[in-house]
Amino acid sequence: MSARQGPPITPAGMAALKARYDQLLGKERPEIVEIVSWAAGNGDRSENGDYLYGRKRMREIDRELGYLARRMKALRIVDPANQPDKDRVFFGASVELADEDDNRKTVTLVGDDEQDAGQGRVGWSSPIAKALKGATIGDVRTVRLPGGVKEWEVMAISYE
Known part of the structure; x- marks a missing residue:
């Protein structure tokens, strides 16, 4: 039985990916969720720039979080x-x-x-x-x- 070996990454490179993931999940996404919640409470969403931008940015963050999670799982740390x-x-x-x-x-x-x-x-x-x-x-x-x-x-x- 052979272990699947993914593309290599240095320990520092993996730490940088993890830091980016943590930054998005722990800081940027909660800030956007707060803005979207506030903007949603302001009535008509069709012309609400904060709401529309916030939703768009949240989708971008979620896409990047998904990519980073898949990538970190696939990579192999090589020191x-x-x-x-x-x-x-x-x-x-x-x-x-x-x-x-x-x-x-x-x-x-x-x-x-x-x-x-x-x-x-x-x-x-x-x-x-x-x-x-x-x-x-x-x-x-x-x-x-x-x-x-x-x-x-x-x-x-x-x-x-």
Whole structure:
């Protein structure tokens, strides 16, 4: 019997999803319910902006809560600190890369739900992450990007 394995996420990424869920459920939704209840008591609902907006916002919040609940249930928490082979690039690795012109950048491979290109956090299923999986220092990997093909050499690997 094999355990079903969902997409990976770091402990910090799961904590961020949980915090968003708690914020919506514990703060934003009750505030909207209060506004809608107040607005409903003001008579004609067909032209009541507070009521109409509140109902719309409540549906958005409920949709996001449902999505977050399903997503958190499906994800698998993987702690990069527990990676047994720290000489290779796997989930959670921070990798220093150099291109042909020795331009350097560092990327961290994280779950798709926590990717942020501006912070150098790339999703586990992104082209660059797929190209880097299993690489060691000194390996040159080819990445196919929308702008064309680019080669990167792995200069350093670390795990938080």
